[in-house]
Amino acid sequence: MTPEAIAVVIPAHNEEALLPPALAAVTAAAGHPALADLRVMTVVAADACVDETAKVADTAGASVLLRTPDCPVETSSRLRPRAVGGFGDHLAQLAAEEGAMH
Structure with missing residues (x-):
């Protein structure tokens, strides 16, 4: 059986500077033990x-x-x-600048 999936969508317009911390935050969150049974796609x-x-x-x-x-x-x-719907069973959205907050 395929595990459930969550797609984390980051809308971005010219965010090359802010995107790396946002992507790192998603990667760190995806490693949380509570998400062990989910496929997390960014x-x-x-x-x-x-x-x-x-x-x-x-x-x-x-x-x-x-x-x-x-x-x-x-x-x-x-x-x-429709395009994003193919990525997961659940959907979350994160602004690139949110990942850059400390």
Whole structure:
């Protein structure tokens, strides 16, 4: 039987500097014993970024959803729930700047 999964979605727009601490926070939280029976997947929704946000996320092992500048916001907003829905049974959202808080 496949274990339940939780997808942690981090919406990001030009967040290459703030993303590493956010991804580290998710990784640390995913290692908590209470989550031992869950698959924890990190998804970065890179929103028309012109920096290295997507590359930073990919290098850290996160799945990346890209919205390019030519994709209307209405279209990406409509598609995002369906795209993310394939990642897990549960969904959590974290802003990149939240992971950088001390």
